[in-house]
Amino acid sequence: MQSLFQILMLLLDVVWFFIIAHVIMSWLINFQVLNLHQQLVAQIWYGLNRILEPLYSPVRRLLPPMSGIDLAPLVVLLGVFALRIILINNAALFY
Template sequence: MNSLLWLFNTLISLYVWILIASAILSWLVVFNVVNAQNPIVRSVGEFLWRVTEPVLAPLRRLLPNLGGIDVSPVILIIGLYFIQNLVNEFFLGF
């Protein structure tokens, strides 16, 4: 059971890092730090978008419009850590 819990925690941590990378890349593209026409940047951005957008899109529809600020990744990260702690408490008992 500890191996499954380790795998679950690792997948949650990996997805949180993917969310952070997606947010940082979007900022770099918006502020013209990286060229979005570069094939490597485009393929990395496409991968990050395909992995994060199916989870973030429904969350964005639920959240109020805050202008140009997108807080959905932060809300998702908090939710993922909450679920991770809930599962850890349930299986480990602390």
């Protein structure tokens, strides 16, 4: 059961990394540091969008429109942290 706990924590860490990379990349694209006309940048950007959109879309439906500010990544990050806290506090069940 300990391996299940470690796998769940690893998955949450990977999701956290993807969200942080997506947020940083969106800032760099919006400030025109990165260009989507470059093939590698476009592939990474669209790959991250395809991975994270299933997490963002339910949250975006619940949040009110914020006039151009997307708070879905923040809400999903808070959810990931909440799941980590729940798993760590209940880690004794996995041992």
